[in-house]
Amino acid sequence: MENENIITQLSIFVSNEPGRLAAIAGILKEFKINVKGLNLAESSEFGILRAIVDEPDKAYDNIRSRGVIVKKTDVIGIKMKDAPGSLFDAADVLGKAGINIEYGYAYSGRNLDYLFVRVDDTEGAIGILKKAGIELVKRSEI
Amino acid sequence: MAFWNKEIETMPRAELEKLQLSLLKKNVRTMYDSSKFIHDRMKSVGISPADVTDLKTFRKIPFTVKTDFRDNYPDKLFVRPYEDLERLHVSSGTTGKPTVVGYTRKDLDDWAESLARGMVSFGMSKRDLIQNAHGYGLFTGGLGVHYAAEKIGATVLPASTGNTERQIQLMRDLPVTAFAGTPSYLFHIAEVCEEKGIDIQRDTKLRLAISGGEPWSESMRTKIQDRTGIRMHNCYGASEFYGPSFLECEKQCGLHTWADICYIEILDKNGDQCAEGERGEIVITMLQKEAFPLIRYKIMDISSLTWEKCECGRTHPRLMRLSGRTDDMLCVRGVNVFPSQIESVIGEIPFLSTFYHITLENKNYMDDMVVEVELNESSLKEDMTELLKRTRFVEDKLKNVLSISAKVKLLLPGTLKRFEGKSQHVTDNRRDDW
Structure with missing residues (x-):
């Protein structure tokens, strides 16, 4: 059974050329892909647009059909309380468990704030965070 | 005008050509007898050493090319056992395998002799202190210049490549009069000196340079000379010959090759001999080499050759500035x-x-x-x-x-x-x- 807390992130590879990001955004618009959270990372030669979207599998196929390189990556969505110390709680339990956060980015929703993180042990992190009483986003909630 | 070996360097052309042909015949005989590679190549066109009585017949021997070194990697072209070899050098090959070359005592002496003649021809002497910024090690540049400079009695500062700050400090603190390195590196040194407010003409004793290892132009020479007051002398060679082998004299009008050390042909696109002064592909034969044969070697460089006597008095043929490659090698x-x-x-x-x-x-x-x-x-x-x-x-x-x-x-x-x-x-x- 698949873990309902594993969120599929799309990693879209974008060349560092003027207009490339706009072209990708155009594809997202064309297929009415609703972006719930995103992050733009760049190396010196190309960038990676990381996006949490509704219906990631369909979006993946659509983006791919346009010749754009896209990969699926498992991430976790941590629900953040609107109070100081939320980030510490999550980072602390993972750190103590020896799980490395590779990157993360925040998303502010209507009702809640989320922190999407990519870790080196997704299943392990989900178990540890839940055990520590930290709420995670379910796939169905995206 | 000083000479290192005046008798041979100023020998009349007719005598030189006679000497060249006799060395050529001897070398072909030796290599035919000792090198399976040359033996097979000559057999393939039906020529024996006895047939090689003139240059016309000699030119029927098939070419040696760079890939022959790769195909015979590492040392299958050597005709002398390791007990006869005193050194090896290694340079880049066209693919994964490098080119390995060997030297007998005589090869090392002839190499130093060739460069020593060149050094004296542009005014170097035992009174000079040469900072050698060519790489020491597997490359031929460092040790080649080193032993030739020692041969003429000059003092050598074996600085090797890199560490520009230290290079500049050494040329300021010591009475360095000559420099050996790539022209772009000398230019870089001049740039750094300028940034630091160091005037090479005022703050150093540098006046001569051997500049080779990469292609460069007359305009670059003029610029660096005007800027630094250092007279730059082009240098040419390849590890397959010995290493850096031929230099320009103080007249700076072409590279003095030595007809008792090599025989150079210039060929056009069809493989025919070019007229004197006409540009074409360099094909070189080393006449006195012992460790391995280098007969009709296509070095893939383009230049022209002239036998016109140089103003300096030397009678040997001069190679004009190289003007490109016949392959895609980059420097x-x-x-x-x-x-x-x-x-x-x-x-x-x-x-x-x-x-x-x-x-x-x-x-x-x-x-x-x-x-x-x-x-x-x-x-x-x-x-x-x-x-x-x-x-x-x-x-x-x-x-x-x-x-x-x-x-x-x-x-x-x-x-x-x-x-x-x-x-x-x-x-x-x-x-x-x-």
């Missing part, structure tokens, strides 16, 4: 680089496609090489740390094979233009008219 910071070497490195790395592009720049008066490669889609990672690691990995692999650093850019799959043909792998934006 980067004085090091020979073949695109095929880069291709073979990339071909062995599973996460890369086979496409690549090389861009050369010299913005900072030093060559920069950028190699763009493409990631394979199947092994593409979205992890930046991993991407950086892979960039370093490719850079390390390239450095191992090329002996010089290249900056690697990892590109997305399908980014590089797909070309047919080899030459389009390289964009050379270097200017030689600084």
Whole structure:
């Protein structure tokens, strides 16, 4: 059974050329892909647009059909309380468990704030965070 | 005008040609008897040493080419046992395997003799202190210049390459009068001196330079000479000959080759002999080499040759400035680089496609090489740390094979233009008219 807390992130590879990001955004618009959270990372030669979207599998196929390189990556969505110390709680339990956060980015929703993180042990992190009483986003909630 | 070996250097042409032919015949005989490689090559065209009575017959012997060294790697071309060899040098080959060359005592002496004549011809003597900024080690530049300078009694400062600050400090603190290194490196030193407010003419005793190891132009010579007051003398050679072998005299009007050391042919596109002064491909035969044969070797350089007596009094033929290559070899910071070497490195790395592009720049008066490669889609990672690691990995692999650093850019799959043909792998934006 698949873990309902594993969120599929799309990693879209974008060349560092003027207009490339706009072209990708155009594809997202064309297929009415609703972006719930995103992050733009760049190396010196190309960038990676990381996006949490509704219906990631369909979006993946659509983006791919346009010749754009896209990969699926498992991430976790941590629900953040609107109070100081939320980030510490999550980072602390993972750190103590020896799980490395590779990157993360925040998303502010209507009702809640989320922190999407990519870790080196997704299943392990989900178990540890839940055990520590930290709420995670379910796939169905995206 | 001083000479190192006046009798031979000023010998009348007719006598020289006679000497050259007799050395040539002797060398062909020796190599035919001792080298299976030459034996088979001569047999293949039905020539025996007895037939080689003139240059016309000699020119029927098939060429030796760079890949013959690769095919006979590492030492199958040697005709002398290791107990007769005193040194080996190694230079870059066209693909994975380097070129290994060997030297007998006589080879090392002849090499130093050839360069010693050249050094004296541009005014070096035992009173000079030469800072040798050619690389010491497997490359021939460092030790070649070193032993020749010692032979004429000069003092050698074996500075080797790199560490520009220290090079400048040494040439200021010590009475350095001569410099050996690539022209671009001397230019770089001049630049750094200027930035630091050091006037080479006032603050050093430098007045002469041997500048070789890479192609350069007359305009570059004029610029550096005007700026530094250092007279620069072109240098030519290759490890297959000995190493750097031929220099310009103080008249700076072409490289003095030595007719008792080599026989040089200049061939046109059809393989016919060019007229004197006409540009063509250099084919060289080393007349006194013992360790391995170098007969009718296509070095892939283009130049012209003249027997016109030099104003300096020397009668041997002069090679004019080199004007290109017949292959795709690149010279980067004085090091020979073949695109095929880069291709073979990339071909062995599973996460890369086979496409690549090389861009050369010299913005900072030093060559920069950028190699763009493409990631394979199947092994593409979205992890930046991993991407950086892979960039370093490719850079390390390239450095191992090329002996010089290249900056690697990892590109997305399908980014590089797909070309047919080899030459389009390289964009050379270097200017030689600084």
